[in-house]
Amino acid sequence: MRRERSERHWPCDRQGAGRRWGLGAQPPGCCGVIRVFASDRHRGHDPEHEIEASGLQVPFEHPGRAEAIHAALAADQRFDVLEPRDAGTAVIEAVHEPGLVRFLASAWQDYQRDVKASHDVVPDVFAMPGLRDGMGGRGEPAAVAARLGYWCYETTTPLTAGSYDAARAAVDCAVAATDAVLGGEPLTYGLCRPPGHHAATALYGGYCFFNNAAIAATHAASAAGGRVAVLDVDYHHGNGTQQIFYERDDVLFVSLHGDPQRAYPYHTGYADETGAGRGRDATCNVPLPAGVEDDAYLASLDRALDVVDVFDPALLVVSLGVDTYVGDPMCDLALTTDGLGRCGAAVAALGRPLVVLQEGGYADEALGANVRSWLLGANARAAVRPA
Ligand code: SP5
Numbered sequence: 001m002r003r004e005r006s007e008r009h010w011p012c013d014r015q016g017a018g019r020r021w022g023l024g025a026q027p028p029g030c031c032g033v034i035r036v037f038a039s040d041r042h043r044g045h046d047p048e049h050e051i052e053a054s055g056l057q058v059p060f061e062h063p064g065r066a067e068a069i070h071a072a073l074a075a076d077q078r079f080d081v082l083e084p085r086d087a088g089t090a091v092i093e094a095v096h097e098p099g100l101v102r103f104l105a106s107a108w109q110d111y112q113r114d115v116k117a118s119h120d121v122v123p124d125v126f127a128m129p130g131l132r133d134g135m136g137g138r139g140e141p142a143a144v145a146a147r148l149g150y151w152c153y154e155t156t157t158p159l160t161a162g163s164y165d166a167a168r169a170a171v172d173c174a175v176a177a178t179d180a181v182l183g184g185e186p187l188t189y190g191l192c193r194p195p196g197h198h199a200a201t202a203l204y205g206g207y208c209f210f211n212n213a214a215i216a217a218t219h220a221a222s223a224a225g226g227r228v229a230v231l232d233v234d235y236h237h238g239n240g241t242q243q244i245f246y247e248r249d250d251v252l253f254v255s256l257h258g259d260p261q262r263a264y265p266y267h268t269g270y271a272d273e274t275g276a277g278r279g280r281d282a283t284c285n286v287p288l289p290a291g292v293e294d295d296a297y298l299a300s301l302d303r304a305l306d307v308v309d310v311f312d313p314a315l316l317v318v319s320l321g322v323d324t325y326v327g328d329p330m331c332d333l334a335l336t337t338d339g340l341g342r343c344g345a346a347v348a349a350l351g352r353p354l355v356v357l358q359e360g361g362y363a364d365e366a367l368g369a370n371v372r373s374w375l376l377g378a379n380a381r382a383a384v385r386p387a
C-alpha cells in the first residue's frame, strides 16, 4: 500500500523554507509564479550534423529546442524568465575533472589551428581502456586530435565555436535555479541547453558537456549541508549523473528510462546498478519497456518517488527530459502532454523544494507545451495547502 507522503513545503511558506536552509528569510510575497532561468548563449552551440546510426544527420539537439521552450514559458504569466549570473568554474570543478573544463575551453580553437578548419569537431580515435590493457594509462595526450578522444566517448556531440560558452551558460542556469530554491523558492526551472546528464566526471557525450544536474545537486549539498536527491525522468539513462554520485551517500540518484538493452546509452541503467562503497543503495534504476503510457509510467514513477521519500532529501533536483513524449522522434515511450503534467504533480506531492533542469526532448512542436505542462502540474500540486 502506498504511504501518504509528508507535505513539508508550500509556496506561501517562504520564510519557513529560508529558515530551514539557514539562508535568511525571503520576503513573503505572492506565490505561484515559477522562476525560469534562461540564456541566449545556448545559441553558440549549433552543430551542422551529428553522427548517429552510422550516418550524418541533421541534429536532433539544436538551438530551436530551447527557443521553443523559452517562447512557451515567456508567453505565460505564470512564469518569470530571468537571466542567470555567471556561476564561475569552481562549481563545475566540484564535479568534473579540471582537465575536462580546460579542454573544452580551448578545444575548438586548438583544432582549427592544429588540424583543419571545420565547423563541427568530432573525435576519430577514442581512448578505449583496452588499447593499453596491461600497460597502464598514459594520461591526457598533448595533440588536440588525441585529446578529443580522451575526453569524449561518442559521436553525436560535436564541438562548435560557441559550444563551451553555451555549456557554461547552461551551468549558470542550473546554479541560478538552485540558488533561488536555496533562497526559499519552492520550485524553479533552469532552461539548460546543452543538456547535462550524460556527462561524467571526466567524459562528455550524449549532447552533454557539463552535468548541470550533478553540479546543481553538489552545489546544493555543500551550500546547505543537507541530503539531496536527483530524480532523472529523461527517456535516456543519466549515466553521467549516476557515475558522478555512484560512491556517494549524500546524493541519491533515481532514474526512470528506456531499458538499456535497447536504449542509448546502452552500457548503464540496469536495475542491478544500485551504488557502491558508501553509495551502496543510493542509486536506483527503473528500466522501462517500449510503449509505456501515462498510467503505467505514473505507477513506476510513484515507486521511484517512494525511494526518494525514504531518503528524505532537503531538496530534489529533477533532470526533466520530455523525450518520454508519445510524439518524440527518437524515443519509444508514449506519455501525453497531460500525462507529463500528472508526473509534475506527482513529484511535487513529495513536498520537497524542486530544482527542475532541462535535459532532452526532441518533438520540437510539442516541447513548449510539454515542459509547461510538467511545471504547471508541479506548481498546482505544490500550491494546494494541507488541510
Ligand atoms: C540528453 C539526451 O536526451 N541525450 C540523448 C542522446 C541520444 N543520442 C543518440 C540516440 C540514438 C537513438 N537511436 C534511435 C534512432 C531512432 N530513429
Ligand code: ZN
Residues within 6 Å of the ligand: 234, 235, 236, 321, 323, 359, 360, 361
Ligand atoms: Zn534523453
